[in-house]
Amino acid sequence: MANALVTADAFEEHRGHLRAVAYRMLGSLAEADDAVQETWLRYSGADLGEVRNLGGWLTTVAGRICLNMLRSRAARREQPMETYVPDPVVSPLDHVDPEREALLADSVGLALLVVLDTLEPAERLAFVLHDMFAVPFDDIAPVVERTPAATRQLASRARRRVRGAAPAPEPDLARQRTVLEAFLAASRGGDFEALVAVLHPDVVLRADAGAALSKLVRGAAGVVEQAKMFRRLSHDEVLVRVNDGVGAVAMTGGRVFSLMAVTVVDGLITEIDIVADPERLARLGVPAQVG
Incomplete structure (x- = not known):
């Protein structure tokens, strides 16, 4: 023993x-x-x-x-890697x-x-x-x-x-937060010019909402269109730490709707990664992290 x-x-x-x-x-x-x-x-x-x-x-x-x-x-991956x-x-x-x-x-x-x-x-x-x-x-x-x-x-x-x-992201969390808050405020207010101002022209958005609903969007114009759709949903955001950066948890009716992480390089968002699959959010323990 x-x-x-x-x-x-x-x-x-x-x-x-x-x-x-x-x-x-x-x-x-x-x-x-x-x-x-x-x-x-x-x-x-x-x-x-x-x-x-x-x-x-x-x-x-x-x-x-x-x-x-x-x-x-x-050999068994169902979802496209990109x-x-x-x-x-x-x-x-x-x-x-x-x-x-x-x-x-x-x-x-x-x-x-x-x-x-x-x-x-x-x-x-x-x-x-x-x-x-x-x-x-x-x-x-x-x-x-x-x-x-x-x-x-x-x-x-x-x-x-x-x-x-993978260019080196902004290491300062306060600067990352400023960019993310500007993005969220512009999205909520429908100020799409302000949205474009914080997006890199070649920004990439990945959304994992389950294999059948996942999507990849490239370019600021496409991301702005996604922001227009997202704006129709009534939700609150809670800022969180995601890996080495900042992100936001969207809450609707007290329920976690999605988790978003951004990559900021030179003051612009170059990547947006979203997890919106309810089962995956529960498995990751996101409600417990933000509660």
Whole structure:
């Protein structure tokens, strides 16, 4: 029993780190928890006599599990990848949640997770483990079944795609909030010129309302049209923290209607990600986060 407790305690010391790795790999909180649980099962049944770096061993095991999950996901994904919104991590705007901060310690926004979803599974693994968690290529190579040099190329290719597709967002939350509040005020008031003024000309809107109702809108004109439709609904907004940025929860009749996150670059909104699927909102615990 004592050895079992020691084993469990040693794993718990790494649980937060492993969940952070899995979240970046999968973009899904539920799947990240599944990956951590599977890592625990493998850990609890393994002979660790030759393991000198438990954290590194657990990270590569979790990475291999996530890689397999990504490969199987591609075969069963019903929703087009370009309209899929990764799971947001939501918390009150004025409250620092230690567990949330640990999950997002390296500042991961939805825009970055969307780009990571476009990578091949092996590219994503190499990039996440090396660039985000400093795992050596020599340790990653056996997981992706490539040489260290080829693994380095995977990460390099992923890095170029990430840098090209996901410009660095505004780091200041107060500035993000100012832009979001201007967007919401213009939308509520029907001031569509003011809306255009805070939208990047090539803004992208992704709305996940369930597989059959999800949509992708490109360009400021299209987003303004969506804002016109949204304005017809009577709702209140509660500002929240979404990953490394700000967002808003729309409430209608005391019920959560949608969660919106924005990406702000150089004072303009470049991406809008909306989750409006009731089942998914409940699964993410959004009502509890804003209540």
